[in-house]
Amino acid sequence: MINLPLVIEPEQLANLLPDDTLLVVDLCKPERYADGHIPGAVHLDGKSLVSGTAPALGKLPGIDRISRCLSLIGLTRNHHVIACDDEGGGWASRLVWTLHVIGHRRASTLNGGIQAWLEEGRPVSIKTQDIVPTNYTVDSMIDACISKDEILFRLGDPALALLDARTPEEYSGAKQRAARTGHIPGAVNFNWTDTMDAKRNRRFLPDSELREMLAARGINPEQEVIVYCHTHHRSAHSYVMLKHLGYPNVKGYDGSWSEWGNDPDAPVEV
Secondary structure: OOOOOOEEOHHHHHHHOOOOOEEEEEOOOHHHHHHOEOOOOEEOOHHHHOOOOOOOOOOOOOHHHHHHHHHHOOOOOOOEEEEEOOOOOHHHHHHHHHHHHOOOOOEEEEOOHHHHHHHOOOOOEOOOOOOOOOOOOOOOOOOOEOOHHHHHHHOOOOOEEEEEOOOHHHHHOOOOOOOOOOEOOOOEEOOHHHHEEHHHOOEEOOHHHHHHHHHHOOOOOOOEEEEEOOOOOHHHHHHHHHHHOOOOOEEEOOOHHHHHOOOOOOOOEO
């Protein structure tokens, strides 16, 4: 089996294709996939990875639905997944995080996504990939995820760090997207787009810069870091960033602000 990093560069992937042990999953919009995608890539609608149930729209669906989605793209336990999208890595990271939650650790995001692949002149295909469905069965969802009740129980614990990946306006309460505004008490703001290098097709900024930015916000590898946004889409990107940097204990709050901000009993800070 190929041992690949959590974040893979386009040139690395180009040198590996084709390889039957890899499953490239394209989470772009269907029309973007149809216009040209990485040869051999299968398409997946990222919204199939979320429950879509109000108010906590971004929560994980049940294990039966996840099993069905992964089976329909032909995933097996032996595959290493390479996830890509066209919006900076949010949906790609959501897939990788979901795979981590169910114990499938052989997964990577493509740094810069399809934008970097196209801008740098790598080959594309317009052929819809033939998929042989599998019987991928999810047994449990026990890793990399945390609930609202668990966070409430641990609020104020210095060993716990909360990273809010939303915009500064959402974090401060200037922009309202739920019944209440603000952020989880003690959370620090690190807008997910601030981690991207616009000059390098929205790849992650250099590791040293990211570590400095995290340290400036009081987030260190000794802590358990909880990431959230509004639906754990943007913050899935933060999860991948932290794991890529070697932070050992990172979890995603899939309820995120759509759950917390709509709960009248959950404490908020502005």
